Structure formats: structure tokens, C-alpha cells
Amino acid sequence: MRFHFYKEPTKTLTQVATKQILKLNQTLANLTRSHRYSEALQLFTQIHSSPSVGPDHYTLSSAVTACANCRDVAFGTQLHAHAIRTGLKAYPHVANTLLSLYAKAEDLNSVKWVFDGIENPDVYSWTTLFSACTKLGHVDYACEVFDKMPQKGSVAIWNAMITGCAENGFDEVAIDFFCEMHRMGVMHDNYGFASVLSLCGLGLLGFGRQVHSLVLKTGFLGRSSVVNALITMYFNCRSVSEAFDLFEEAEGAIYDQITFNVMIDGLVSAGRNKEALEMFKLMQEACLRPTELTFVSVMTSCSTARVANHVLAQAVKSGFETFTSVSNAAITMYSGCGDLHAAYQVFQTLEEKDLISWNTMISTYVQGNDSKLAILVYQQMQRAGVKPDEFTFGSLLASSELIEIVQMVQALAHKNGLILKIYVSNALVSAYAKLGLIDLAYPVFKDIESKNLISWNAIVSGFLLNGLVKEGLEQFSNLLMSEHRPDVCTLSIILSICSSTSALKDGKQVHGYILKFGFSHQMCLGNALITMYAKCGVIDWSVRVFNAMTQKDTVSWNSLIAAYAQHGKGNEAVRCFEAMQDASAVKPDQATFTAVLSACSHAGLVVDGTRIFNSMIRNYGFIPEVDHFSCIVDLLGRAGYLDEAETVINSKQIEAHPNIWWTLISSCAAHGNLRLGRTVAGFLLETEQNNPTVYVLLASIYAAASQWEEAANVRELMNRTRVPKIPGLSWTKS
Template identity: 30%
Template sequence: MKQLSLLSSCKSLRSLQQLQAHATKSSLDADPLFAGKLLLHCAVHISDAHDYAERLLLHSPNPNAFMYNAVIRGFSDSDSPRRSISTFSLMLRNLSSQIDSFTLAFSLKSAANLRCLRTGAQLHCQALLRGLETHIFVGTTLVSMYGECGRVEFARDVFDEIPEPNTVTWNALLTAFFRRGDVGGAERVFAAMPAKSPTSYNLMLGGYAKLGEFAIAGKVFDEMPLKDEVSWSTMILGLAQHGWYEEAFACFLRLRRVGTRPNEVSLTGVLSACAQAGALEFAKMVHCFVEKVGLIWITPVNNALMDTYSKCGSVDMARLVFERMPGKRSIVSWTTLIAGLAMQGHGEEALALFLEMEGSGVEPDATAFVALLYACTHAGLVEEGSEMFDKMSNLYRLDPEIEHYGCMVDLYGRAGQLARAYEFVIQMPIPPNDVIWRTLLGACSFHENVHLAEKARDKLSEIDPNNSGDRVLLSNIYAVAGKWRDAAAVRRSMAELKLRKSPGWSRIEVDKMVYMFVAGVRGDDATREAYEKLGEVMSRIRVEGGYVPEVVSVLHDVEEEEKEGAVAAHSEKLAVAFGMARSGGARRVRVVKNLRVCRDCHNVMKLISKVYELEIVLRDRSRFHCFKNGNCSCKDYW
């Protein structure tokens, strides 16, 4: 039958509909074999044709079990697994006697994707009613479903009833234990497995990596008889996600040495590590490798490259990757570059790129608007940001989410329009969360508004009473205002509740090695070298730059000399000093910091850039600062 052979060549819904129209003319559409194969191809092999497959089923005069199973299977792997369950319910009414192992297995897969224990249990009852609960296909999917729903004890019971579980069944049980975080249970299952496949080893590796147990994961990795692409990418991505950046770099280099070809996951994983650590030189090496082996065509890898270059302070390279991307740019590609420009404070360029994206026919989504509002926030484009916020709902019919409201509060707050920010929060159609109030509190701290800060702190006390950062901000505000008793009271409450401030750290890459510094932590050679160089630097900028410490925000009512000591060795100062000591005459250093840069460090960086004729690129929690010739790219707006 010619039309059946042509089905496999249909790659889009339009081409399939053309074939169907031709079959209708020749009355072939009435043939059950052709109708079933058509529906299966539509439901399973064409990603955007699930709705059409469902219509074909509903309009079929005599749908058989094969057709129902095809639609159930198609929806089980889609973004709408609930419709797989509704199709099962329809089959139960119309064709109950023909429900088989395929019907139940794909329906159970949908229940697992929904993580709906009630639906899964009802399907389990149907399997028991039909004597299919021990069928290897159904039993394995039952184990997976209970594991996804967090009921590992039920998964174990089902597993014990299966006469001859295969490797897939064992792996499903292994996954169930790891999903609940039961490492011991997973280890017992792995030890009991009669045959361990590469997938079994990868599941163990992924389970340990997800839990951050990299000492054990490393042992499993070393013991694996065969390391495939999944093994390497699991290790690299897991290390990157848990902040083990140097280990992720080492693992990637090891992958290259053994001759394994990295896949999309391992490349995006190592680039993520580069982005978080600010390792620009290592990122450039990865970029060269990607181009050398011909993987530059992969859109997610290009997006990861842009994100990495942006977060490493090289937005020009990010733009170059964007401009040279082969094929069509995705919405993620546009959004990544907009976000990169936003981090650098290039608000006008980000707005222009957004308009270019609209002109290209790519419709912005909610994430794109977050990046755009962020750009307006960090460039002080208050009215432009307000217009874009209105455009989001009025033109594109996108309902603002909490992130968009947070951007607007930040937009008004950074600009010093605190009353407008507070009014915006009060009028929000959804309840403001702790992030919204914390954003307002941060703006009050920067603009020294004690009255409004107390209001924000009262709200935060109701939502998140044990957050140490909120108390530190309020204490800062009291200290700046000279309210030492109030500042001391806040500090006492932190001590009573045993709350600790998150330590600030800064990282710098030197000769493709990443070093981390924490204020007040001494001991290794790198730290001693940093402190020694910092002492020399601070003395010189006092004499040649007129440096006066910014001690007004130091929290205690103590002598000025003690206050100066409290700000003298912040982690970003140590990182810059270390970079200067190891620079070998380089005229630029790059530093990544986990917290927002303080006023004193900001002033010091400006003076160092002027006195030493050094360019400093500093990425803090909020944005990039590029210090050059005594000025900062943020124009003191951060």
C-alpha cells in the first residue's frame, strides 16, 4: 500500500493532512489498518499533532484498541499527560474488554508524569482486575509511578510481586529510592542486582551527584566498566550545579584526554561552571573546542556560550556568538543576550535588541520580559520599564508573574522612588512574597529610608521571620542613621535566634586556575599573598588617590580605626589584590562576588583603576561593574 509507505516521510502535520486528503479521495481512509497507522504517526511521531490525533480518534466511526493506545501513548509523552488519562477513561467506557498491557503501561506513565498517586492507584486497581499487575511492562511502569509519587514502599511491594524483573525493572526501583533520598536503600538495590547495565551505573552516579555526594560519585565513576556520554555529562553537570567548578573543569579535561566526544549536556555543564566561576579563559578554550569538532550548530550550546561570556564580563563575545549563530535563533538566544546586556548596564542596547527581536517575528515570552525589565532596572530607565511592563499584558496578553512585579519594585527602588515602589507593592493584584518586600528593604537601605524600611521588615517578619539577611539590612539602616541602640537590638535578636549572615566570597581566575577568597579567612599561600599585596595597595591609594574609608555603614558604634578594619579586607579587595600580584603586567583583572558590592569596595576599585591604570571587571550579585580610569560603568548606580 503506497500511502502506508509514504507515512514515514511525513514530518509535519501539514504533510500528513495532505496524505490523508489523498487517501480520503480514494476511500482508503475507511481501511482500519491505514486509519490506525495514520493516527499512530500523528500521535507519536509529530510533536505538535496530539490535538489532531485526538480529533481523528473522536471522529472515527469504530475506533479499535490500537487507535486508543496510540492516543494514550502520544499524550503520555506530551506536555498534557492528563489528556492521556481522559482518553483511557473514554476507552474504559467504550472498549473496556480490550484494555491491555500497552494501555495500562502508557496510562501509568502519564500518572507518573503528573505525580498523581490517586490516579496511579486507580490504574493499579485496573491492572489487578485484569490480571496484568505482574506483566513485566505494566509492573515496571507501576514501580516507576510509585517512585515518582514518593511511595517507595509501594514500589518495592510491586517489584517483589514480579516473577522475573528485568534490568529496566531493577533500574526503576533504584530510581525510586534515590528520588526519596534513601541512599542506603538504593545501594542495597544496586548490590542485589543480578546484572548491572551501563544505565544502572549511570543511575547510581546521577543519584549521588544530585545529592552532592561527589566523593562516592567519584568512586562509582572510577569503577564503571564503561563510561559513556551520559556518565561524563552526569558528572560534569552535577559538579557544576553544586559549585564544584574546578572539579568540573578537571572532569571535562579528563573526558577530552580519553577521547570521548562531549555531548550537549557536558558542554553546557562545563560552560555553566565557567559562567558561575567567572572562568573566561577556560570558557574560551571550550569555545575553541566546540568550533574545532563542529558542534557550533547546536543552539543550546551557543546559548550557553552567550550566557558564559556575558557572566564573565565579555558581552562583546556574547554578541559575536549571537551574530554568528547558524540557523534560526530561538527565543532563549535573544533572551540570553538581552540579559547579558542588562547585567552590564547597557539598558538602551537591550531595549534596541528587544525591538529587533519583535521585528524578526519572534514573540517575547514571560522570561524575555523579565530580562528586559532587569535591563531597565540597572540602567535607571524608569519610564521605559513602566511602558514595557504595560506592553507585556496589553499587547502580548501575558499575565505578569511575581518576577515581573519584583523587577518593577526594584526599578522604582533603585531610582530612589521609594514611595512609588511602596504604592506599587500595596496595589499588586497578587500577594507580595518575601522577595518583593526584601527588594523594597534593600532599596530603603541604599537610600537610607528608616521609616519605610521598618514597614518592609514588619512584613518580612510575618513571611520569613528567620532570614538573617533582612536583619542585617535593617541593622545597616539603623547604623547609618546613628540609631545604635536599635542596631544593637537587631544584632542581639540575631544572636538569640542563632542566625548567621551568609559569608561573602569572591573568585578570580589566574592562569586558568580559580581562587576563592573569604574575608577574615587566612591560612593558605594564596591568601597570605593577597593580604600582603592588599596592604601595599591600600597605602598607595591613600597617598596618591586620597582614599578615605566609607565606614558609615559599619554596624557598631566603635572607634573609627576599628570601623576601618571592618571594611579593609572584604573578599573582593583580596581577590583584586591577588590578581594584581599574579598578573605579570596584565592590565585587566576579573572578579566574581556572591554578594552586592559595598560602597567602600566600590570606591576602592575606582581608585585602584586610576592609580594603577588597571581595568577591573567585577560581577556582584546584581550586575557587572567595569572600573576604568577612576570611573565605574554603573555610573555609581547599583
């Protein structure tokens, strides 16, 4: 770009120069506002070198602004020197743009130097200084300067301190400034309210409610930005009902796209997916066009392919088909629905794939237990020239079912310089442990310099998975002595260890830890405690834990029913099942019926067992699975109703499974039913010819019927087929 400067007669020189510089200043300002910073600086250079016109304070201010926006500190420093030489630095707007230049360059010393040279700082000067100080972590200096301010009546200056501290991790300081501002009678505005509300999490719900009251008192509930901040605050504090109440309280005219976005995102985060979809529908009925963020949030709430297809169609209709973030969310959405083919179709049609796209597709196949396709996508990623990160390798390790693949991924992580990333190290520990190679997992764990809680959970879980419960407990003890504290996942793993070894003493200590550190409200831990006490033989404590739980889910009831079943308390299990049916908050699932039928079987409750089995089909619509048939056949067989058990097996509803045949042959042996025992043995010998137990049981049935010759023939057959009978062992030493 080149501008021409014309010479005029001497008498009009001043007038022409003034006219020219006004026009050039306007052009310079337009270039800066249009983000054409290089052209703006070229124009300034031409003006500066022109013999007929020279830059004035407006020219200089626009040029410094261009330098600040394009981060050209070198050019900006030259302009600063020019401002000092020409005296133009005395103009407030020149000094303020210099402040902005150094603030954006994160040069706090230069910011302080320029600020100290301003004779009468205005509001912009103060806010720029405070914003730079808080952003760069110099909050103490900002507070010191703020305290020395002669006038503190400007809400913008208070907001600069509050917002600066809030956005840079100094939450308590921000809240203190907000409260001090209120005490001094300075009126809050929508920016201050929004900033301080963003700080309110679980522990600050009470303060958030006080701010809400102040919003009502000062009339700012009519501002959408404040309403949005309040809704977000209530969701962050997990008070969904108050978020809903506020949404309904605010007038419809206040709603904007952000209002619906925060409602949808908050509901999704709270696991209330159905309501999130209803809010999405309400947003469209309010004639508000969904945004990119709307679809990213809504897609997280879709759990069925039908709804997923509808939402994706809406996104395409709204013009978001080419948006990478929306496509990435669509891949995750279809993955959650179990439709891997649809997920891959979205991935294939995405033109601009980013790292998240590739990682999402790899993770999708990992969750679908298809490690081969996950590796194939990784190879495509490499050919596309996209560099993997730690999450790429973490996902690949999670899907690895072969030691060769784990070692290959480990080598690739080394090659890409990511082996020391904590996410990769933790995934390696889990991968080796899952493959039964705890001797390889433990050295990786030991080599992690800065272990996080996931590292500890991975190794403790790894020892449990490999049957090394003692070592798992030792690592848990080491965790307690570290800087980290167990979470719900850790405690669940340890309770599983205690259950597997009937370690009542250790289990009680973990229970004490749960009570002491406020984990008692966690349902999953209550469920694990019920199981642990039952496995340790203390059924009374299982009942006490269950009764003490403020919230119970289906697993809670199942755990107690299973506990009664393990202890042979069939009547109590049935009563617990009936109480569960009366509880409106939960419904029995297939595991419930397995537990209660098992209890009936062990206690010989034929009438109750058959009634419950029939209700499972008629009242709840469940199709019985192998475990249910095994339980009902065992129940009938134990009680001697072998004909009825045979009828169940021969029904069209069941495809006989070896487990069911084993249950029935044991009953035939116990009750000496030769006819049925011989038939069942025939089926078992077709599938398990080399299992000596079949021969032993059949021989016992013949012997019980005094058919000694047939019993001998069975034993002879076992010897001819060279099926070894495994001898019994005793732990008792003579």
C-alpha cells in the same frame, strides 16, 4: 487421538490404502494448520506403525512442517532419516520442508547439507537458504551462492536477499542488491519496496526520494503497504511535510489502519501532538477502527486531562480496556498530564500487570517527586512476585532523596544481580552526586567497565553540581580521549561549568568543538553560548552567537536580554525585548519579563520598566510573581520613587515576600527614607529576627537622618538579642 485402520479383501487392498492415506493426509494437514502439532505428530506415528498403510511424501511433508513449527528438531531429524531411507527426500516439497525445519532451528550446516542434496532447487529452496544465511549472519556465503545462481529472474529470490539483509543489520548490502536488481531489469514488487524503504534514515533521504520516484513509475503507489513504507521513511528522515504530502496524494481508498497508525506515530515522534490527535479523529471519520497500536501512540500525544479522559474512553469503548500495553500507555499519559491519581486508578484496575506496568507506575511517582509512593509500589511489585529489572532500580534511584534509600536500592540491585547493569550504575552515580556525595559517586563511575556516554555525562554533571568544576573539566578531557564523543547534553554541561567559573578560554574551545562537529544548529547550545560569553564578560560574542542562530526560541531571546541586563545595558535589553515582540515565532514568557525588568532596574529606566510591567499584565495576561515585583520595587526604589514602591507592595495583587522587603529596605537606606525604612524593618524582624543585616541597615537609616540615639538603640538591641555581625573579609594579603 486414535485412528482405526480396517482390513479389506486382497483385491481392493491398494485402493483402500490409497483412499485411507489421502484421508489421513488431509487430517494431518488440518491439524498442522490448526497449530495442533503434537496431535499431528501422534497421527504420523500411528500411520508409520500401521501394517495396512504407510506414510507417503505428503504425509512426511506435513509431519516435518509440524516439527518445524513446534521446534521439535529431534523428531524432525528422525523424519529426515526416514525420508533418506525411503527415497522420499527426492520430492521437492519434502526437501523444502526439511530446509524450513533446520532454518527455524538455526542449524545452518544442516540447511546447507539439505540444500546441496536438492537436484533442482526451486524458488522456495533458494529463498529459504538465503533467509537462513542472512538471519544467522552468513551474508558473504549467501552472496557467493547468489552470484553462482544460473537464473536470477525471480523477484522472490531478490526479495529474500534484500529483506534478509535489511532485517538483520546488513543495510548497505540490502541497498546494493536493490540497486543491482534494478540495473538487471528485474521488476520490483511491494515487498521489495517496503524492505528497502525501511532502511532510509536521516542520511538516506535522497535515496528514499529516488525509490519514491520508482514507486510512482512502476505504479505501486496504489498499494497500501508501499504507501505506509514511504510515509514511515519520510518521518524517519524527519521530513514531516513530505510525509503529509504523500498521505494527501494517496487516494483515500488506499488508506488502511496501518496508514493512520504510521501517520499518528510519526507526528507524535515529531512532537506535533495536536496534528496527531487530528489524524486520530480523521481515522475514525474514515470508518477505520483504531487498533491497539493506535491508542498507544495517541495516548503519548495527550497533554491535558480532558483530552486524556476522552481518548481513554474511546479505548474502553473499542474493547481495549484489558490490553496491558494500552493501560501502560494510559498510565504514562496521565503521568504526563500531572494526574497521578488517574494514573494509579488505571494501574489498579489493570488485571494482567507486566513488568512494564510496574516500572511505568514507579516512574510516574518518580516524575511526580513522590519517592515514598514509588517505593510503596516497588514493595507491592515484590509481593506480586514480579522480578525487577535494571529500569526498576534506575527509577527508584532517580527518586531517592535520602542516602539510606540509595544504599538500600544499591543493596537490592546487588541481591538481584543487576548491580553491573550500566543503567543501574549510571543512576547510582547521579543519585550520589545529587545528594552531595561525590566521593561515593566517583568510585561507582570508576568501577563501570564499559562506560557509555550517559556515564560520562553523569559524572561531569555530578562534579558541576557539587561545585568541583575543575574535576568536571578533567573528566570532560578524559571523555574526549575515550571511544565516545560528547553529545548535546555533554556540551551543555561543560558550557555551564565555563559560565560558572567565567572560563573564557575553555568556553571558546568548546565553541570551536561545536562548530567543528556540526552542533551549531542546536538551539540549546546556542543559548548556552550566549549565557557563557555574557558571564565571561564578552557581551559582543553573545550578540554574535545570537545573530548567527538560524532558529531562535524564547530561551534564546531571554538569554540575550539577561546578558544585556548583567552588563548594565538596559536600553539594549529593552530594544531586544521589543524585537522579540515583533518576531512572530516566539512569545515572551515570565522569565522574559524578569530579565528585562531586571535590566531596567539596573539601568534606572523607570518609564520603560513600568510600561513593560503593565504590558505583562494587560497585554500578556501574566500574574506577576515575586521576581517581577522585586524588580519593579527595586526599579522604583533605586530611582527614589519610594512612595510608588510602597504602593506596589500594598496592592492587593501581591503577598509581600521577604525578598521584596529586602529590596525596599536597601532603597530606604540609600535614600534615607526613615518612615518607610522603619516600617519595612519591622516586617523583616518578624520573619528574620536573627539576621544582622536588618539591624545594620536600620541603624544606617537612623544615622543618615541624624537620629544617633535611635541608631545606638538598634545596635544595642542587636547585641541584647545576641545577633552576631559577620565581619567583612578581604582576599588581599598585607
